Amino acid sequence: MTDVLLVEDDPLLREATQLSLERYGYQVRTASDGLTGLAQFRDKAPDVAVLDVMLPHFDGVSLVRRIREASRVPVLMVSARTDPVDVVLGLEAGADDYLTKPYDMPVLVARIRSALRRANDFAEADTQAQKDESLLRFGDLTVDTASMEVRREGRLVDLTPTERKLVLEFADQPGVVLSRTTLLERVWDYAWGGDSRVVDVHMQRLRAKIGRDRIETVRGFGYKLLAGPPPERL
Structure with missing residues (x-):
């Protein structure tokens, strides 16, 4: 139970x-x-x-x-x-x-x-063994979509499960603006809507951990991962 x-x-x-x-x-x-x-x-x-x-x-x-x-x-x-x-x-x-x-x-x-x-x-x-084509790189940020590990400059970033889910959502659509409503639905499973402060505070914590230069706030719309060149598979 x-x-x-x-x-x-x-x-x-x-x-x-x-x-x-x-x-x-x-x-x-x-x-x-x-x-x-x-x-x-x-x-x-x-x-x-x-x-x-x-x-x-x-x-x-x-x-x-x-x-x-x-x-x-x-x-x-x-x-x-x-x-x-x-x-x-x-x-x-x-x-x-x-x-x-x-x-x-x-x-x-x-x-x-x-x-x-x-x-x-x-x-x-964390228990998955497969690694093939699971690594994405965005500048100095590396996202392993299989193990959900996130590294910055080679160092493991300590993230909560919610923060990791956020990173995966952005890594799946680099350069695409994700609205607060979209993030509430995909990360928090809020089918009925929710308080956007939950998103904003988690984004502040996430940006502090992975680098504020990696995620851009698009005023009035939401957030997007600054991918730079197309994501490089390792």
């Missing part, structure tokens, strides 16, 4: 969410504060973590930072606060996605499934 770590300080919401997720077939461990959540995570890493932003003792943003120091486990953050600063802080800390309270349980489950798919794609690619 898929193991979910749910860290939520509201006892009624915590219990209701746990029961609902268990009905969907998930195994759910819970914590009521950030310190307990961190201890649970360190005791056994879950398949996915759902964290509230406002937590006693140790807030959700600090918690996701600690998680990211040791793991690429998918992290969804939830919050009753809609202030863009809170959203950006959570995503910049390393969260893969966020939801605003109140949320419908089918939406939370859909987000969990999407995050798990990205993580599973990443894990399966």
Whole structure:
């Protein structure tokens, strides 16, 4: 069974969410504060973590930072606060996605499934043996489409599964502008649309890792990978 770590300080919401997720077939461990959540995570890493932003003792943003120091486990953050600063802080800390309270349980489950798919794609690619015609080079950036490894100047770039999926989308269509809506659909599986801040913050993190000169922001449209000459297969 898929193991979910749910860290939520509201006892009624915590219990209701746990029961609902268990009905969907998930195994759910819970914590009521950030310190307990961190201890649970360190005791056994879950398949996915759902964290509230406002937590006693140790807030959700600090918690996701600690998680990211040791793991690429998918992290969804939830919050009753809609202030863009809170959203950006959570995503910049390393969260893969966020939801605003109140949320419908089918939406939370859909987000969990999407995050798990990205993580599973990443894990399966890491075990692939085939390498033929899987390497693409864009200047000093090399993308291995089989293993999903990304290297810059020969050095492996440490990316989350979501960031790797973004790179693959751009590498598949170098020089083509990909809109925020397109990226939400292809990377986050948002068939119903979503908050473009998720895309913008992840793009900031990705550009900082692979080089800001590699991805161009096309104002009013989206982003594109600056391929330079046609991609060279290695």
